[in-house]
Amino acid sequence: EPEVTQTPSHQVTQMGQEVILRCVPISNHLYFYWYRQILGQKVEFLVSFYNNEISEKSEIFDDQFSVERPDGSNFTLKIRSTKLEDSAMYFCASRYLTGTSRGGEAFFGQGTRLTVV
């Protein structure tokens, strides 16, 4: 069964360092997302990406964050200068859209646990 894969599963980084979280969405999916979940809290939307550009982003997704799809298969989230409060589980998700209709569940990767020390 197709699945969204994320690497690494756990990343520890020092405050101020740059990190890149990687995701391989399901191959025929068109919309891609990053969400994060601070330990014990709810899942929060960061950004959605379609047709090689950001379609929506939350207020969490400030200038420290960027996303790209460099090669048609990977989808990356970069945090330029990590802060302690960036420590969270980051989930990548993708889903397939048909025509102009919206719908269908998003499939989530297993997550990358980011720990900023």
Added chain:
Amino acid sequence: ELKVEQNPLFLSMQEGKNYTIYCNYSTTSDRLYWYRQDPGKSLESLFVLLSNGAVKQEGRLMASLDTKARLSTLHITAAVHDLSATYFCAVEMGNQFYFGTGTSLTVIP
């Protein structure tokens, strides 16, 4: 901003009992999803509810959607230990999923 609230936040129930988790949301939407999350794991899709009155069942779980009341329920029938997990509802609006606070379910033998 769309607000999604679940209750209860924590639920401890005995095996064999029935219970319902509620998901209320603040703005009209006719697309709602239920996910399950085991500790330290990803989000597993359980149900996709795409219209008012939608009802879906899988095993001991049944989900329904009332878009007029802005309410979805996840009903657990004859709970078993394997159902212990955190359950999230998520409402779609625009191209975002707005997640509820989650309900941590513990089924006690």
